[in-house]
Amino acid sequence: xxxxxxxxxxxxxxxxxxxxxxxFGAFMLLEFAPGDAVDAYLAQTGGDAGFAAELRRSLxxxxxxxxxxxxxxxxxxxxxxxQSVVFARPVASVIAERLPNTLxxxxxxxxxxxxxxxxxxxxxxRRPSSLADHGISTAxxxxxxxxxxxxxxxxxxxLAVSWPLFPVxxxxxxxxxxxxxxxxxxxxxxxVLPTLALGAGYIALYLRTLRAGMVEAWQSDxxxxxxxxxxxxxxxxxxxxxxxxxxPSLVVAGQNIGTLxxxxxxxxxxxxxxxxxxxxxEAVTGRDTALLVGVVMSATLxxxxxxxxxxxxxxxxxxxxxxxxx
Amino acid sequence: MGDSLAARLLGTTAGLxxxxxxxxxxxxxxxxxxxxxxxxxxxxxxxxxxxxxxMQHPLGTDRLGRDLLAMIAHGTRPSLVTALSVAAVALGxxxxxxxxxxxxxxLVDELIMRLADALQTVPSFVVALAVVxxxxxxLPGLVAALSLSAWTAPARVVRAEVMxxxxxxxxxxxxxxxRNRAIVALQVVLxxxxxxxxxxxxxxxxxxxxxxxxxxxxxxGDPNRPSxxxxxxxxxxxxxxxxxxxxxxxxxxxxxxxxxxxxxEGLAKALSRRNS
Numbered sequence: 001x002x003x004x005x006x007x008x009x010x011x012x013x014x015x016x017x018x019x020x021x022x023x024f025g026a027f028m029l030l031e032f033a034p035g036d037a038v039d040a041y042l043a044q045t046g047g048d049a050g051f052a053a054e055l056r057r058s059l060x061x062x063x064x065x066x067x068x069x070x071x072x073x074x075x076x077x078x079x080x081x082x083q084s085v086v087f088a089r090p091v092a093s094v095i096a097e098r099l100p101n102t103l104x105x106x107x108x109x110x111x112x113x114x115x116x117x118x119x120x121x122x123x124x125x126r127r128p129s130s131l132a133d134h135g136i137s138t139a140x141x142x143x144x145x146x147x148x149x150x151x152x153x154x155x156x157x158x159l160a161v162s163w164p165l166f167p168v169x170x171x172x173x174x175x176x177x178x179x180x181x182x183x184x185x186x187x188x189x190x191x192v193l194p195t196l197a198l199g200a201g202y203i204a205l206y207l208r209t210l211r212a213g214m215v216e217a218w219q220s221d222x223x224x225x226x227x228x229x230x231x232x233x234x235x236x237x238x239x240x241x242x243x244x245x246x247x248p249s250l251v252v253a254g255q256n257i258g259t260l261x262x263x264x265x266x267x268x269x270x271x272x273x274x275x276x277x278x279x280x281x282e283a284v285t286g287r288d289t290a291l292l293v294g295v296v297m298s299a300t301l302x303x304x305x306x307x308x309x310x311x312x313x314x315x316x317x318x319x320x321x322x323x324x325x326x
Numbered sequence: 327m328g329d330s331l332a333a334r335l336l337g338t339t340a341g342l343x344x345x346x347x348x349x350x351x352x353x354x355x356x357x358x359x360x361x362x363x364x365x366x367x368x369x370x371x372x373x374x375x376x377x378x379x380x381m382q383h384p385l386g387t388d389r390l391g392r393d394l395l396a397m398i399a400h401g402t403r404p405s406l407v408t409a410l411s412v413a414a415v416a417l418g419x420x421x422x423x424x425x426x427x428x429x430x431x432x433l434v435d436e437l438i439m440r441l442a443d444a445l446q447t448v449p450s451f452v453v454a455l456a457v458v459x460x461x462x463x464x465l466p467g468l469v470a471a472l473s474l475s476a477w478t479a480p481a482r483v484v485r486a487e488v489m490x491x492x493x494x495x496x497x498x499x500x501x502x503x504x505r506n507r508a509i510v511a512l513q514v515v516l517x518x519x520x521x522x523x524x525x526x527x528x529x530x531x532x533x534x535x536x537x538x539x540x541x542x543x544x545x546x547g548d549p550n551r552p553s554x555x556x557x558x559x560x561x562x563x564x565x566x567x568x569x570x571x572x573x574x575x576x577x578x579x580x581x582x583x584x585x586x587x588x589x590x591e592g593l594a595k596a597l598s599r600r601n602s
Contacts, residue, residue, distance in 0.1 A: 018444040147576065147579055148536075154573070154576075265451055300447055300449075
C-alpha cells in the first residue's frame with residue numbers, strides 16, 4: 001500500500017509544474033486576446049470610460065503585469081474561473097454541466113477502440129509478417145488517415161439520413177418515456193455514431209501498439225525458454241507474448257487522453273453534443289476568453305486526473321512500479 | 327547516409343506507394359494555377375452538378391455552381407505548405423530543445439522537459455484553437471498554433487538519443503579537446519539524432535494536415551483561400567442530396583494523409599534495417 005501511496009504523492013508533485021505552466025499560458029491568452037471581460041460586459045450593458053476603468057480596478061484587471069498574474073493565479077487557486085459572457089453564468093457551473101457528456105464520449109470511445117484495436121492487434125501479432133498481419137497493418141494506416149470530422153459526416157449521411165438507424169445529433173432524446181433502462185438505451189443509441197467517428201483512429205493506435213509489443217516479445221528469451229520447457233504454442237502466445245505486450249497499450253491509453261479531448265471538440269460540434277469539446281468551440285466563436293481559459297484549465301486537470309488513475313492501474317498490474325528502486 | 331536511406335525507402339512497398347501519392351499531391355499543388363487559371367471561387371456552371379456528368383467539370387460543382395476539382399486543386403498548396411512548415415518548425419525547435427536538454431542536463435533539462443510535459447498534457451487541439459483565435463488564421467498563426475505542441479515528441483526522442491551518445495567516446499574526446507558544450511551538442515550529436523527525428527517528421531506532417539483541416543472545418547481557417555476542411559464544412563448543408571460535395575475534398579485530404587503515413591512507415595522500416 002505504501003508503494004501506491006508513494007507513487008500517488010510523486011505524481012501529484014509532478015503535476016504542479018504542469019499546472020503552473022498551463023496557468024501561465026492561459027493567463028497570456030487573457031492578456032493577448034482582443035478585449036477583456038469588461039469590454040465584453042460593457043458591450044451588453046453600455047457605460048462610459050470612467051465606469052470601465054472603475055470596473056477594471058474592482059475586477060483586478062488594472063495594475064502591472066505581475067499584479068494581474070498574481071490575481072489570476074489566486075482566483076484559479078480558489079477555483080474561481082470567472083464569469084462566462086456567452087452564457088452569462090459562472091464558468092465553473094457551465095463546465096460542471098458539460099463535463100459528464102465528454103467523459104461519457106471518451107469512455108465509450110476508449111472501450112470501443114481498445115476492444116476492436118486489441119483484438120485486431122492480437123490477430124496481426126500472432127504471426128508477424130503473415131498475410132493477416134500485412135492486411136491488418138495496412139488497414140491501420142488507412143484508419144489513421146481518415147479525418148474524424150469527415151468520417152462523422154459520412155456516417156451521418158449513411159446511417160442517420162439515407163438509412164435512418166441512428167439519430168443525427170444530440171446525446172439524448174428530448175422526450176423519453178420509460179424507466180432508467182430506456183433512458184440508458186436511448187443514450188447508447190445516441191453515442192454510437194460519435195463513438196465510431198472519434199474511435200476509428202484509436203483502433204489503429206491500440207492495434208499498432210499491441211502488435212509492436214508482440215513482435216518484440218516473440219524474439220525474447222522468455223518465449224524461447226517457455227518453448228524449451230515444452231509449453232504448448234497457444235499458452236506461449238497467451239502468457240509469453242500477449243500478456244507482456246498488453247502493458248504498453250495501457251500507457252498508450254493514458255497518453256492519448258489529451259488528444260481524445262481535442263478530437264471531442266470536432267465530434268461534439270458535429271453531433272451537437274453539449275460537452276467540453278463543443279464548449280471550447282463555443283468559447284472561441286463567442287470570443288469568450290474567460291470561458292476558453294476555464295475549459296483549458298479544467299481539461300488539463302481532467303487529463304492529469306485520468307493519468308493518475310492509469311498510473312494506479314499500471315502499479316496494480318506491474319508490482320515493480322513505485323518500488324523503492326523503481 | 328542520405329543516398330542509401332533514400333534507396334532503402336524506395337525499396338519498401340509502403341515508402342514507394344507513399345512517395346508516388348505525395349508526388350501526385352505536390353504536382354497538383356504546383357500545377358493548380360496553370361490547370362485552373364481562373365479564380366476557383368468563380369461560379370462556372372449549374373449548382374450541384376454531379377461528378378462525371380460534364381467533362382469540363384469532372385468532379386461536379388458545389389451548391390453555388392463552383393468547380394469542385396478546381397477548388398480541391400487550389401486547396402492542395404495551402405494544406406501542404408502549412409503542414410510542411412509545422413514539421414520544419416516543430417523539428418527545428420524539437421532538435422534544438424532536445425539537444426540542449428540532453429547535453430546540459432540539470433536546470434536546463436528540467437525547464438525544457440517540464441514545459442514539454444505541460445504541452446503534452448493540455449489537449450493540443452484546444453491549444454491550437456485558442457492560439458488561432460488570438461493570432462488569426464494567417465499562415466504564421468496556423469503554424470505557431472500547430473507547432474506549439476508538436477515539438478515535444480522530437481525533443482524527447484532527441485534528448486534520449488543525445489543522453490545515450492553523450493558518454494560515447496567521440497563526444498567525450500571532443501569535450502576533452504576543450505570545445506564548448508553547446509557547439510559539441512550541435513555539431514557532433516545532432517547528425518546522429520537527426521535520423522531518428524526524421525521518422526517523427528511524417529507523424530507530425532500527417533497530424534498537422536488533419537488538425538489544419540479540422541480548424542478550417544470549424545470555420546477558423548482563412549476564408550479567402552480554398553481549403554479542403556472549409557469545402558467539407560460548406561458541403562454539409564447539401565450533403566443529404568449531393569454527398570459528392572463532401573466526399574471529393576475528403577478523399578483528397580485522406581489520400582494526402584495516407585501518403586505521408588506510408589512514407590513515414592517506409593522511413594521507419596528503412597531506418598530499422600539500417601541499424602540492424
